[in-house]
Amino acid sequence: MKLRLKSVKISNHVGGYMSSKLVSLVGVSALALYSSMAVGSKYNLQEPQSIIARETYDLHVVLMWICVVIFIGVFGVMFYSILKHRKSLGYKAANFHHSTSVEVVWTVIPCIILVVMAYPATKTIIKMKDTSEAAITIKATGYQWMWGYDYLSGEGEGISFFSKLATPKTQIDNKEPKGENYLLEVDNRVVVPVGQKVRIILTANDVLHAWWVPALGVKQDAIPGFIRDTWFTADSPGVYRGQCAELCGKDHGFMPIVVEVLEADAYAQWVSDQQSELVAAEEQAVADADKEFGMDELMAKGEQVYATVCAACHQPNGQGIPGAFAALDGSELVNGPVSEHIEIVVKGKAGTAMTAFGHLSDVDLAAVVTYERNAWSNETGDIVQPSDISQFRN
Amino acid sequence: MAAVQDHGHGHGHDDHHPTGIMRWVTTTNHKDIGSMYLWFSLTMFFIGGTLAMGIRAELYQPGIQILEPELFNQFTTLHGLIMVFGAIMPAFVGLANWQVPMMIGAPDMAFARMNNWSFWLLPVAGSLLIVSFFVPGGAAAGGWTFYPPLSVQGGLGVDLMIFAIHILGASSIMGSINIITTILNMRAPGLTLMKMPMFVWTWLITAYLLVLVMPVLAGVVTMLLTDRHFGTSFFNAAGGGDPVLFQHIFWFFGHPEVYIMILPAFGIVSEIIPTFARKPLFGYSSMVYATASIAILSCFVWAHHMFTAGMPVTGQLFFMYATMLIAVPTAVKVFNWTATMWRGSMTFETPMLFSIGFIFLFVIGGFSGVICAIVPIDIQVQDTYYVIAHFHYVLVSGALFALFAAAYYWLPKWTGNMYSETLGKWHFWLSMFFFNATFFVQHFLGLAGMPRRIPDYALQFADFNKISSIGAFGFGLTQVLFLYIVISCIRSGEKAPEKPWDGATTLEWTHLPTPAPYHSFETPPVIK
Amino acid sequence: MNFTMLRKLFVFSIVMFAFGYALVPFYEKFCEVTGINNLLQPDILVQETQVDTSRWITVELDANTRGLPWEFKPLQSSVRIHPGEPVDVMYEITNNTDRVVNGQAIPSYSPRSLEKYLRKFECFCFTKQVLQPNEVRQMPVQFVIESSIPADVNTVTISYTFFELPDGKKAVNEK
Missing domain, CATH: 1.20.210.10 (Cytochrome c oxidase-like, subunit I domain)
Structure with a gap:
C-alpha cells in the first residue's frame, strides 16, 4: 500500500515539469500496477493461523489505511502548495507565521487518532499475555545453533528432542540447487495438536535467541537463566515455519523453527511413536554403552557427527578460521591426552564460542572424538569408546 | 572564556598559527x-x-x-x-x-x-x-x-x-x-x-x-x-x-x-524551508516546544525496543502509549513545515529538494514507527527487515538527507564558491530513487518474515533482496557524486554571490561576507 | 595556577573512585533497611492470608542446568494448589561425576507478575551447593502464593537453573 502511494507522490513531485494530465495518467497506472502486485501475500504479514496472528494482521491493515489517509491528506496539501506557490509562477509570499487556534487543532487531532489506534491494540495485548489453562506446555531451549524441545505437561509429557537445520551445507555453499524449503527445514519438527492451547516456555543455553513463528503470531526472546512464556492455538493443520529472531552468533541465520500442527488422533499417534522411540533409544544406549566399536565404524559415524555439529566452525577440513575458530588439524589438544580432548568437547571452553556438547549421546561423542583424533593429518590411532565417555561423565 | 580573550588580542588578524599539518592539529x-x-x-x-x-x-x-x-x-x-x-x-x-x-x-x-x-x-x-x-x-x-x-x-x-x-x-x-x-x-x-x-x-x-x-x-x-x-x-x-x-x-x-x-536535522530543515519559501517559519514557539517535548518523551520510551524480551502487560502498555505520544509533537512539526511552505514563494534549489525529500520520507519512517509502537505488530516485526526499513527511513532519508541539505545550503558560505546546481539536483533525484529502491521493499521482506542480521535467507525473499541490493549499489555510487560535487565546488566552483539565497534571514547570511572570514563577529552584532 | 588545578582534579578523581567503592556497603545497607532485593533471609508472610478454596492454580515446576554435569529435576512436574495455601515441593540433583562440583541455582518465574505474590519460606536458590562425587540430594522448596494474585492467573511456572560455581567464586547470598 505504501509503495503504491509513494509512486503517486513522486510522480506528482516531478509533475512540476510535466502536464497535469500526464501526472494523473502515471499515477493511475502506477496505482493499478501496485494494486495487482499487492494481491500476493508477499506484501503483507503471513497468512494468520491463530487468533493472535489474525488480530495482529487486522490491526496492521487498519493502521496502515489510517496512515495512508493521513499521508495523502498532509502531502496533498504540501504538494498542492509546491505546485502552485512557486516563485516561477510569480506567486508572492504571504507573511503569516502563527495561528494559535490552528496549532491547537492539529495537536488535538493526532491525539484522538492515536487513542483510536491504541484501543484495539490494548485488547490484543491483554489477550496475548493470557497463558493460562494451556492443554500442552512445551519448553523450547535455544542453543548455539539449534533448538531443544521438552514436552513438560499435557499429552506427550516427557518427549524431548533437538531440532537442527536440515538443509545440507552443499546447498548453502551453492554446490547443489536449493530445495523448496531452503533454510526453513529441520530434522525434528515440533508437533502440536490443532485447536489446543499450547504454552511455550522459553529459555536459552548460552546467548539470547528468539522463538518466532510468524503464522502463529508468536515471537519471544529466550534468555539464559530465565524463563519467558507465550502461547498459541493453531487454527488448522499444516506446517508453519519460522526462524530465530535474535542475533545469536555465527549461525543465527541457520536455526529455523518448524511447527507441524496435526489433527488430534494423528497427534496421539505421533506421541506414542515418540514414546516408543524414546524407550528404544534408551535400550540402544544401554546396549551401546558396553559395546566395543571398531575404528571404521566410529570414523564413519564420527564424520557424520562432525559434519553436522563441528564443521560449521572448525570447517570440514579441520583448519578452523584463523583468529576465530581453532584449527583441529594438527592441534596440540587433539593430538594430546584423550581425557583433555573429551573434557573440552563435553564441557566446552569458557569465554569462547566452544560451547558444551554434553547433550550429545555417548556414542556420538565417542565417534566424533575418535574421528577428530584420526582425520586429516592427525594420526593418533586412538579409539575412544562410548564407555570412555560415560566414564568421563561419571 | 579563554577563547574570547585570545581572540581579543589577536584582533589585527595577526594569526601566527602553524602551517601545514600542524595548523590542523593545533x-x-x-x-x-x-x-x-x-x-x-x-x-x-x-x-x-x-x-x-x-x-x-x-x-x-x-x-x-x-x-x-x-x-x-x-x-x-x-x-x-x-x-x-x-x-x-x-x-x-x-x-x-x-x-x-x-x-x-x-x-x-x-x-x-x-x-x-x-x-x-x-x-x-x-x-x-x-x-x-x-x-x-x-x-x-x-x-x-x-x-x-x-x-x-x-x-x-x-x-x-x-x-x-x-x-x-x-x-x-x-x-x-x-x-x-x-x-x-x-x-x-x-x-x-x-x-x-x-x-x-x-x-x-x-x-x-x-x-x-x-x-x-x-x-x-x-x-x-x-x-x-x-x-x-x-x-x-x-x-x-x-x-x-x-x-x-x-x-x-x-x-x-x-x-x-534527528533533532538537529529538524533544525536544519526549519532553516532551509523558510529560506526557500521566502516566508517566516510557521509556529516558531510551538516548534521549540515540540522539540523539547520530543526530547523529554524520548527518555521514557526505551523499552519499546524490548517488547519481545518479555515484560509485564502494564509495562508493554505504558511503553506503547508513551511511544505513540511522540507522534504528536512530530506531527506538529510536519504541519508547521507544511504551513511554512503554504502560500510562500518557493524555489527548488538542491537544499530545498533535500529538505522536501527529508519531510516526505521521514514521514514514511514516522508512520512505520507508529506501527512498530503497537505491541502486537511490533512483536511480529521486531528484529526483521521491517525495522531495518523503518530506521533507515528516519536515519538515512532523515538525518542523512538533512545533512546533505545543510551541506548544499552552507557550502557557499563556507567556501565562497557555488556548487553545481545541475549535479546537485542529479544527486538528489538519484539518491531519492535508489534510497527507495533499497529500503522500501525491505518493509515487505520484514512483514513476510525475514529476520535481520542473517547472511542467507529462504527462497521466497530472493526477489526483493535483489532489488534492494541493486538499489544499495546505486545509492552507494550516487554518494561518490556528492564527493565530486563538494571537491569541485571547493576547487573550481563559480564564485558565490554575497547572499546566494535571497530568503535567508540568519546572521551568517545577513551580517557576514561570503565566504565567512576566518575570524567572524569579533565585535558582536546587536540584534534589535 | 595550572599545577594547583591539576592537583585539585587529581584529588577529585581519587575521591570519586573511592566513592564508587563506598557505594558497595551503602547499597547493602540500603537494601537491608528497605527490604529491596532481599536474597539473604527467607520471606516472611506479610499478612495472614486466607486460603482461597474457591480457586485453583496449577504450578508447573521446571529445572535446567547450564554447563554442569548434573542431573536436576523436580520430583513432580506440577502441583495444583489454592492461593494462600502453603506448599512443599521437592527437587533432586545428582552429581554424575567422580569429583566435587559446586553449583548455584537462579530462580525465574512465569508470568513475571508472579514474583510479587510468591512468598518462599525455604529455597535452595542463590546458595552454594557442594555435591560430593555421585551424590544425590533432594532439596525442598516451601512457598505460598498469596490470595491477592489476580483472578485471571491460573497457570504459573517456577523454574530453576543451576550454573556451575567455579572455585573461588561466591554465591549470590554469601557475604
Whole structure:
C-alpha cells in the first residue's frame, strides 16, 4: 500500500515539469500496477493461523489505511502548495507565521487518532499475555545453533528432542540447487495438536535467541537463566515455519523453527511413536554403552557427527578460521591426552564460542572424538569408546 | 572564556598559527574544527557505506557467496557503529561548530581548546574500530547493540569496540558541553533565546540529551567490560545478574540517541524551508516546544525496543502509549513545515529538494514507527527487515538527507564558491530513487518474515533482496557524486554571490561576507 | 595556577573512585533497611492470608542446568494448589561425576507478575551447593502464593537453573 502511494507522490513531485494530465495518467497506472502486485501475500504479514496472528494482521491493515489517509491528506496539501506557490509562477509570499487556534487543532487531532489506534491494540495485548489453562506446555531451549524441545505437561509429557537445520551445507555453499524449503527445514519438527492451547516456555543455553513463528503470531526472546512464556492455538493443520529472531552468533541465520500442527488422533499417534522411540533409544544406549566399536565404524559415524555439529566452525577440513575458530588439524589438544580432548568437547571452553556438547549421546561423542583424533593429518590411532565417555561423565 | 580573550588580542588578524599539518592539529578555530569534523564524518560515511555494500552484495542472492557468516556479522555490527557514531553524529557536531557561533553572533566556541581535543579523539576511536577487523577473532560481531551474553563471547575486537565507544562518548560529552555553554553565554546582545534560529535551538536541546545519555552508554560498556574481564556478573544469570538489564540500560541511552541524530536535522530543515519559501517559519514557539517535548518523551520510551524480551502487560502498555505520544509533537512539526511552505514563494534549489525529500520520507519512517509502537505488530516485526526499513527511513532519508541539505545550503558560505546546481539536483533525484529502491521493499521482506542480521535467507525473499541490493549499489555510487560535487565546488566552483539565497534571514547570511572570514563577529552584532 | 588545578582534579578523581567503592556497603545497607532485593533471609508472610478454596492454580515446576554435569529435576512436574495455601515441593540433583562440583541455582518465574505474590519460606536458590562425587540430594522448596494474585492467573511456572560455581567464586547470598 505504501509503495503504491509513494509512486503517486513522486510522480506528482516531478509533475512540476510535466502536464497535469500526464501526472494523473502515471499515477493511475502506477496505482493499478501496485494494486495487482499487492494481491500476493508477499506484501503483507503471513497468512494468520491463530487468533493472535489474525488480530495482529487486522490491526496492521487498519493502521496502515489510517496512515495512508493521513499521508495523502498532509502531502496533498504540501504538494498542492509546491505546485502552485512557486516563485516561477510569480506567486508572492504571504507573511503569516502563527495561528494559535490552528496549532491547537492539529495537536488535538493526532491525539484522538492515536487513542483510536491504541484501543484495539490494548485488547490484543491483554489477550496475548493470557497463558493460562494451556492443554500442552512445551519448553523450547535455544542453543548455539539449534533448538531443544521438552514436552513438560499435557499429552506427550516427557518427549524431548533437538531440532537442527536440515538443509545440507552443499546447498548453502551453492554446490547443489536449493530445495523448496531452503533454510526453513529441520530434522525434528515440533508437533502440536490443532485447536489446543499450547504454552511455550522459553529459555536459552548460552546467548539470547528468539522463538518466532510468524503464522502463529508468536515471537519471544529466550534468555539464559530465565524463563519467558507465550502461547498459541493453531487454527488448522499444516506446517508453519519460522526462524530465530535474535542475533545469536555465527549461525543465527541457520536455526529455523518448524511447527507441524496435526489433527488430534494423528497427534496421539505421533506421541506414542515418540514414546516408543524414546524407550528404544534408551535400550540402544544401554546396549551401546558396553559395546566395543571398531575404528571404521566410529570414523564413519564420527564424520557424520562432525559434519553436522563441528564443521560449521572448525570447517570440514579441520583448519578452523584463523583468529576465530581453532584449527583441529594438527592441534596440540587433539593430538594430546584423550581425557583433555573429551573434557573440552563435553564441557566446552569458557569465554569462547566452544560451547558444551554434553547433550550429545555417548556414542556420538565417542565417534566424533575418535574421528577428530584420526582425520586429516592427525594420526593418533586412538579409539575412544562410548564407555570412555560415560566414564568421563561419571 | 579563554577563547574570547585570545581572540581579543589577536584582533589585527595577526594569526601566527602553524602551517601545514600542524595548523590542523593545533587549531582552535571553530571553522577549522568544523571542517575537520565534516571531513572525518564523510570519510567514515564512505567506510561504513563500503561495509553496507558488502552486506548487500552477500544478500544479493540466496546462499553464501562473499562473506562467511562470522564476517557478515562483523560487517553489520561495524556498519551500524561506524554510521551512528562515526558518520551521523560527528557530522552534526561539525555543523554545530561551523554554524552555531555564526548564527548567534559569537566569535568562536566557548572552550576552543577543548573543542580541538574533542575532535582529535574521534580519529583515534575510528581507527580502533577499523583496526579491530584485523585482530585475532576479528571485529565485534554482536550487532551494533552488542547484547550480552553474545558480546561476552567475542574476542579482542569487542574490547577495542568498548574502548572506541568510551572515547567517542567522551568526545560527544565535551562537544555538547561546549555547545551548551556557547549558546547560553555567547549570544549577541539582544538575541534572546526565543529569537534564536531553530537550528541553534534544536542543537541546544540535543546537547542536553547527549550530556544526559552518553554517560549511561559509558556506564553500560564499562559493566560489559568488567563482566568480560574482571569477574563481575551484571549481565550473567550464573552470578545473579540479568542479560535483560543490559538492554534496559543500553536503550535508555539508545532511544534518546536516535533523537540526538534527528533533532538537529529538524533544525536544519526549519532553516532551509523558510529560506526557500521566502516566508517566516510557521509556529516558531510551538516548534521549540515540540522539540523539547520530543526530547523529554524520548527518555521514557526505551523499552519499546524490548517488547519481545518479555515484560509485564502494564509495562508493554505504558511503553506503547508513551511511544505513540511522540507522534504528536512530530506531527506538529510536519504541519508547521507544511504551513511554512503554504502560500510562500518557493524555489527548488538542491537544499530545498533535500529538505522536501527529508519531510516526505521521514514521514514514511514516522508512520512505520507508529506501527512498530503497537505491541502486537511490533512483536511480529521486531528484529526483521521491517525495522531495518523503518530506521533507515528516519536515519538515512532523515538525518542523512538533512545533512546533505545543510551541506548544499552552507557550502557557499563556507567556501565562497557555488556548487553545481545541475549535479546537485542529479544527486538528489538519484539518491531519492535508489534510497527507495533499497529500503522500501525491505518493509515487505520484514512483514513476510525475514529476520535481520542473517547472511542467507529462504527462497521466497530472493526477489526483493535483489532489488534492494541493486538499489544499495546505486545509492552507494550516487554518494561518490556528492564527493565530486563538494571537491569541485571547493576547487573550481563559480564564485558565490554575497547572499546566494535571497530568503535567508540568519546572521551568517545577513551580517557576514561570503565566504565567512576566518575570524567572524569579533565585535558582536546587536540584534534589535 | 595550572599545577594547583591539576592537583585539585587529581584529588577529585581519587575521591570519586573511592566513592564508587563506598557505594558497595551503602547499597547493602540500603537494601537491608528497605527490604529491596532481599536474597539473604527467607520471606516472611506479610499478612495472614486466607486460603482461597474457591480457586485453583496449577504450578508447573521446571529445572535446567547450564554447563554442569548434573542431573536436576523436580520430583513432580506440577502441583495444583489454592492461593494462600502453603506448599512443599521437592527437587533432586545428582552429581554424575567422580569429583566435587559446586553449583548455584537462579530462580525465574512465569508470568513475571508472579514474583510479587510468591512468598518462599525455604529455597535452595542463590546458595552454594557442594555435591560430593555421585551424590544425590533432594532439596525442598516451601512457598505460598498469596490470595491477592489476580483472578485471571491460573497457570504459573517456577523454574530453576543451576550454573556451575567455579572455585573461588561466591554465591549470590554469601557475604
